Amino acid sequence: MNLNNFRFDVDADGVATLTWDMPDRSMNVITQAVMDELERTIRHIMSAPEVKGCVVISGKSDFSGGADLGMLEASSHRFAKTAAEKGEEVARQEFFDGTRRLSLIYRELETSGKPWVAAIDGVCLGGAFELALACHHRIVSDNLKTRVGLPEVKVGLFPGAGGTQRVIRLMPTGDALQMLFKGEQLKANAAKAMGLVHEIAPKAELHEKARAWILAGNKGAAPWDDPKFRPPSGRVFSPTGMMIWPAANAIYRRETQDNYPAAKAILHAAFEGLQLPMDLALRVESRWFAHILGTKEARVMIRSLFVSMGELNKGARRPKAEPRAQIHKVGIIGAGFMGASIAYVAALNGIDVALIDRTMEAADTGKAHSHKLMSDQIAKGRAKTADRDALLAHIHPSDDYAVLADCDLVIEAVFEDRAVKAETIRKAQAAMKPGTIFASNTSTLPITSLAENFSKPEDFVGIHFFSPVERMMLVEVIKGAKTGDRALACALDFIRLLRKTPIVVNDSRGFYANRCVLNYVREGHLMLMEGVPAAMVENVARMAGMPVGPLALNDEVALDLAWKILQATKADLGSGAVDPAQECLLDTLVNTHGRLGRKNGKGFYDYPDKGPKHLWSGLADLQSAKLDPDTLDVEDMKQRFLVTQALEAARTVEDGVITDPREADVGSILGFGFAPFTGGTLSYIDGMGVSEFVLLCDRLAKKYGPRFAPCDLLLDMATKKETFYRHSSAA
């Protein structure tokens, strides 16, 4: 066998080993060449009577990450080309045939008559795990890094190489659907408990155990090809099926608001496939797979959540000339909630932290935050006491700025007040070793003006962590007018150590994320004042794809803060910059009723000691009009929520705050949960087309006010038929 991506050996006992080890790649992926070679190998083994069976194993530290998503993109390009040359119908057929090739190869392996064993160490995901599922026996290593799973749904795809059909034949339907919906990466024990793998073995014994299974005379036949096979939950049309499927459909809607075609396709493929013999079931799965590959959601989700996020994580915006910053110890000034949380994530990633506050007591309280977070993890069985001890050993509380002397980076996270920040910056500078980068963590104050307090503004940068820091994956890095490449690189290197995703923005009021979020919250306020029932404001926002309703979100942030921001905006930009209806609403809530949000147990919601929060019954009294919900256009409301944010994102591009559409998209999804199925704020606009978006803005502006008026940039792009992604690559 002459193979490039695999090594193929047959031992004296007649057991073949196919070692997947692609040259010039650190991780095995499924490519056209891999498919060709796998197909040849399967056929070779079928025709070689001396070969009893085959072990497939990786020559690398991981098994494989799955299919090369670039290959999928290539199929789309081929489709467009064929459609243009031979017509849509031919193109569709070729696309379908092409995209199901992997599924057919796996099926050929499964029905080849020779036993195949997958021996898995490290990561084995997506199309690679589908290969394992097609094998007759699966052994995974007890390596802590071993993970198996079908994460396709997370990027808008779905397991189209037999994954849905084999999982629903291995597991009870409810569990199988949950596994497919969640797309989780499973550890060895979990995978075994779920019946997705057969054995767990030490890494060193993987190959031998796999060989032994073949030598024991096991047959190469899948259980579902036995005519007596019954799927674990029985037939779809059965009393059990009647218990499972209605709830499965409802839970799909609950979890996705019916916004994710790939998740729905999983349901379809499972429901239809369970009623068919395997070969037909796989064909139906392929039909759904081809359909999903053609959806806008898959295209934009792959781009933002896989490609762009990966690029940003790898430092797409990092000044390349700068050497990697050596950050062993970070100084954090301000041990309040934000500072303490940053200290926690730094320590979690093995970085020493000097955690400074005005008093030793305050600094200790900051460290105690990490103790609590780790204790919660221990209680959930996700960490051990030793992990907590190790983490806490990294955090050194202090009330003395002198400890900054050996820090490689200093971050202040003190109160959001110019005077307080200015004093902190000056005191810190005096204690820091020369040349150390200083970062201000702020969500509101312009970095350029803060940097004026620092003698070397080129070494000064803004870092905006989102709360809660331990959960939020996004960090905004803000370049002040004078921020230098070294400071920017240092901030990005630090964020990479924290395994978070950075976006780099230029200085402006609210930077990027908060500008969009403020618009979102305002739209909720205004709808309420128009007379839309509060519950409808919240529910429709979630139906639009947002994780939290605007009123609930405002409660989390605090209503008095929203009120203060409004007053500051008015002071800085004039009363025209503030919507009187919104001001009236916040004024009444905060100043008349003392409703400040979750922090005092009453905001838009009430927060009883027992039971879930519920909307404050007094909200209806604040509405001068009451609209009949049955007459309201839900689609229109959904658009208002998304458009107000996307439009603001476009304005940040126009203002030069955002310079790369990938950052706007990834930042919007990770930073404030902007409807992920849209691919993010700018992909939402590109997805419908800029001209269409401009028309939508015009329509909304006419109906709801000039805040929806499209900005000049959009009008210009519409005229030139540009998109944000084409615009940027042309630039």
Add this chain to the structure above:
Amino acid sequence: MAEAFIYDHVRTPRGRGKSDGALHEVSTLGLATTALTALRLRNHLDTALVDDVILGCVDPVGEAGGNIARAAALTSNYGHHVPGVQINRFCASGLDAVNFAAAQVMSGQHDMAIGGGVESMSRVGIGASGGAWPVDPAIAIPSYFMPQGISADLIATKYGFTRTAVDAYAVESQSRAAKAWGAGHFAKSVVPVRDVNGLTILDRDEHMRPSTDMQSLGALKPSFVMMAEQGGFGAVALQAHPEIERLDHVHHAGNSSGIVDGASAVLIGNARAGEAAGLKPRARIRAFANIGSEPALMLTGPVDVTRKLLKRAGMNIFDIDLFEVNEAFAAVVLRYLQAFDLDMARVNVNGGAIAMGHPLGATGAMILGTALDELERSGKSTALITLCIGAGMGTATIIERV
């Protein structure tokens, strides 16, 4: 166009739809045969005149499957020339069977036909026929499928019917049914179910609980909380009607229709066939209609179909003396009363399915008969019969005494 007259109506008593119910030992065919045989015997019906037997059945599988109407026509000794057809419009099947029979007569293609229905819920089981709607993602998702009880709770929440209001309605249904039975208001139509020896198996509606009061209902826990929360249906309801923050679960076994077994049959014919059979018409079918309604609320079809029907018939709500609105759930009737601003004194005056039960495929023809008997008893003229239907539909019929 020929007129369709109602010549007679019979129904079985309704047996509790469980294995300890009196009619559990009687097959679906046996129930249908009881009704058809009674209709034949008590009218000395010349079955040569009968052109068709149309029976509603909602779960036509197993013993109720195939074509139960043809089987029952044969076992009821109508003669081999009388064909049969089974139809399914879920809960309105029995009423639609009557409407179909009327339509055959009105069209002039048939002279006499029987419409009715049968359901042995204790033997076949609710939902036994399956179907795509609740399970196939292709229809379940876009139609916001929910179990009916959750739709009923959604109606109560949306239109503001409290637990007290729905319970009070249920108490009234029980009390009206008990009074009606006591006064013999059903005597004209109810035919006992007998065994092979002629011994009576059941001659009264078995599901009623006349002693029901607010206190006894207050002790019952809402039935659909767990389904809504764990089955995901609560979220489905809110996505269909997002102005609702959370469902108010008010329905339980005591204010929902009872699960029962039973059968019914209505003899429909044109004037000539009636004369030939020597029968006097009791009423005429003035108009009927079907409609699709919002599928998440599912059970508000009676409101929509009533509006459509009144318009078609050139009538208004005040032209109707009596209403039979099937008591699938208390909120269904309360919504109907609210939508038309109706007085309870004109609606379900002899109680309904909350007290006496709802043998799915048979109910429509049963309550049409109840309305007819009551018109005659009270000397009134016009009644409207309507039922809510799964998947969001409504069927209604207006009858008028002659």
